[in-house]
Amino acid sequence: MKVQQISIFIENKSGRLAEVARVLGEKGVNIRALSLADTSDFGILRLIVDNTDVAKDILKASGFTVSKTEVVAVEVPDQPGGLSSILGVLDEAKVNVEYMYAFVERNAGNAVIIFRFDETDDAIKVLQQKGISILPGDHIYGL
Amino acid sequence: MSQLSHKIWDPLHECLNRSDLERLQLERLRTTLDRVANVPCYQEKFQQAGVSVNDIHTLDDLAKLPFTTKEDLRLNYPYGMFAVPMRDVVRIHSSSGTTGKPTVVGYTRKDLDDWSGLVARFMTAAGVVADDIVHIAFGYGLFTGAFGLHYGAELIGSAVIPMSGGNTERQIMILKDYGATALVCTPSYALTLADRIERMGHDPRTYLSLKVGLFGGEPWSEGLRREIEERLNIIATDNYGLSEIVGPGVAGECLCKNGMHIFEDHFLPEIINPETGEVLPPGEKGELVLTNIVQEAIPLIRYRTRDITRLHYDQCECGRTLVRMDKTMGRSDDMLIIKGVNVFPTQIEEVLFQVEGCEPHYQLVIEREGTLDTLEVQVEVNENIFFDEMRKQRAFVESLEKRLATNIGLHAKVKLVEPSAITRHEGKANRIIDRRKG
Ligand SMILES: [Zn+2]
Numbered sequence: 318m319k320v321q322q323i324s325i326f327i328e329n330k331s332g333r334l335a336e337v338a339r340v341l342g343e344k345g346v347n348i349r350a351l352s353l354a355d356t357s358d359f360g361i362l363r364l365i366v367d368n369t370d371v372a373k374d375i376l377k378a379s380g381f382t383v384s385k386t387e388v389v390a391v392e393v394p395d396q397p398g399g400l401s402s403i404l405g406v407l408d409e410a411k412v413n414v415e416y417m418y419a420f421v422e423r424n425a426g427n428a429v430i431i432f433r434f435d436e437t438d439d440a441i442k443v444l445q446q447k448g449i450s451i452l453p454g455d456h457i458y459g460l
Numbered sequence: 461m462s463q464l465s466h467k468i469w470d471p472l473h474e475c476l477n478r479s480d481l482e483r484l485q486l487e488r489l490r491t492t493l494d495r496v497a498n499v500p501c502y503q504e505k506f507q508q509a510g511v512s513v514n515d516i517h518t519l520d521d522l523a524k525l526p527f528t529t530k531e532d533l534r535l536n537y538p539y540g541m542f543a544v545p546m547r548d549v550v551r552i553h554s555s556s557g558t559t560g561k562p563t564v565v566g567y568t569r570k571d572l573d574d575w576s577g578l579v580a581r582f583m584t585a586a587g588v589v590a591d592d593i594v595h596i597a598f599g600y601g602l603f604t605g606a607f608g609l610h611y612g613a614e615l616i617g618s619a620v621i622p623m624s625g626g627n628t629e630r631q632i633m634i635l636k637d638y639g640a641t642a643l644v645c646t647p648s649y650a651l652t653l654a655d656r657i658e659r660m661g662h663d664p665r666t667y668l669s670l671k672v673g674l675f676g677g678e679p680w681s682e683g684l685r686r687e688i689e690e691r692l693n694i695i696a697t698d699n700y701g702l703s704e705i706v707g708p709g710v711a712g713e714c715l716c717k718n719g720m721h722i723f724e725d726h727f728l729p730e731i732i733n734p735e736t737g738e739v740l741p742p743g744e745k746g747e748l749v750l751t752n753i754v755q756e757a758i759p760l761i762r763y764r765t766r767d768i769t770r771l772h773y774d775q776c777e778c779g780r781t782l783v784r785m786d787k788t789m790g791r792s793d794d795m796l797i798i799k800g801v802n803v804f805p806t807q808i809e810e811v812l813f814q815v816e817g818c819e820p821h822y823q824l825v826i827e828r829e830g831t832l833d834t835l836e837v838q839v840e841v842n843e844n845i846f847f848d849e850m851r852k853q854r855a856f857v858e859s860l861e862k863r864l865a866t867n868i869g870l871h872a873k874v875k876l877v878e879p880s881a882i883t884r885h886e887g888k889a890n891r892i893i894d895r896r897k898g
Contacts, residue, residue, distance in 0.1 A: 324848040
């Protein structure tokens with residue numbers, strides 16, 4: 318039920334994001350989802366790619382500091398209040414969300430939210446109990 | 461670890477009360493001044509400063525006398541600063557002299573005996589006793605380190621292995637087979653030994669019989685001490701000396717490890733502001749100045765060591781009454797003045813090394829914005845200090861900034877940079893980019 322994500326430390330200066338995309342593209346790694354959290358000095362780039370381990374090795378070899386984390390992908394129902402009902406469930410169960418970001422599925426056109434939780438396993442249990450649709454890793458990597 | 465001896469080698473001199481000590485110091489200082497009055501270099505210096513040895517009535521009067529520097533020794537190379545005729549000199553040593561002429565020092569027979577006694581004091585303070593087997597891996601030669609420790613250990617009655625430097629595998633064989641219990645070398649060589657023992661497929665914590673290490677010859681941090689103690693399973697102690705002033709034997713740690721006791725009945729310590737030469741009150745950080753009040757061959761008056769430290773006069777638990785000096789925090793030549801605060805790159809390094817798994821490459825960037833100086837500490841990120849959550853990453857930066865502020869007494873901005881963002885250089889000086897100049 319978990320999705321592998323890689324995080325990359327990048328300095329906040331022009332060209333670093335493009336450099337990450339370039340080295341991955343050169344080796345044929347496809348980026349499925351991306352988010353950047355940044356301060357004035359540095360940023361943490363999070364990627365979901367079609368081949369996590371290969372991407373991690375390539376980036377490390379190119380001199381980046383990389384870590385691998387597990388996140389959860391949730392499909393948001395295409396109806397008003399879809400996202401807020403999911404957040405409501407998490408809030409009620411006191412599940413702490415470290416961060417989240419969204420992207421749109423290319424084929425189905427549905428919104429997918431990527432969640433990073435403090436306690437990933439507990440969070441998955443809560444979501445499942447409430448019948449919320451969790452997308453498996455293979456589904457996301459193969460988008 | 462507690463089986464180490466807490467003996468004091470020379471309780472008469474190491475546990476004197478301060479007023480008796482000061483009386484002895486003044487008497488010895490005046491005798492020494494009478495002797496250096498015949499050295500042409502001092503005659504000239506005192507005359508230029510408009511003082512006479514007859515103006516020195518108290519220990520505080522010492523501040524009236526001019527400083528002696530390494531440059532004086534160079535100008536009087538090789539024997540110009542000697543205060544005794546050559547027939548009384550029984551030994552010559554000299555500094556490594558990496559640039560220009562080396563500095564030369566001499567010892568009379570009595571000086572060699574005194575030196576042995578001083579080294580015996582700090583080796584005893586580190587727990588070395590007659591039963592110990594002391595492996596000396598300093599190079600024997602013009603350098604004072606190996607001979608100093610050799611004489612001290614022999615005086616204590618330990619069995620000395622005069623191994624000298626080089627050939628690490630052979631060193632390990634002898635350490636192991638001869639059952640050495642005390643190791644004398646540079647701190648970095650202690651780690652080399654641990655590395656090699658590991659590569660040979662053994663556990664350096666149990667492979668040897670070592671209990672204690674006496675390390676010197678280069679500056680080292682508390683972080684390095686912890687690493688050596690952990691990896692070799694020994695007590696690692698520090699001692700201090702410089703070839704111009706006797707060599708090792710100026711000061712050494714007791715097992716309390718809270719500073720090195722300076723053997724004040726032989727050396728008068730002062731702390732000065734390296735910029736102005738002004739004597740600073742007790743407890744302040746500055747350059748250590750030493751006056752050799754016992755040595756016969758080449759007693760130096762107010763010698764500027766260039767080493768930065770701080771003196772502590774409160775009583776140590778070991779029973780010694782002698783003042784304690786901090787581990788040297790760098791050379792006065794490396795000192796940076798930022799917003800009027802004296803900052804040493806080693807202080808910043810110490811904070812960075814305290815962070816678990818950090819051991820980072822860093823660089824200091826000093827700039828001037830308007831009239832204000834700013835200090836930025838750039839730290840290369842590695843996997844141990846990289847967090848996927850921004851909250852944790854920022855908390856890490858903030859905690860580093862807080863620790864730096866406590867340690868150096870000024871706000872420094874910490875900036876995380878990508879690995880390899882900082883150019884690799886030999887030596888510390890290149891870790892500093894001062895954009896205020898030029
Ligand atoms: Zn003590």
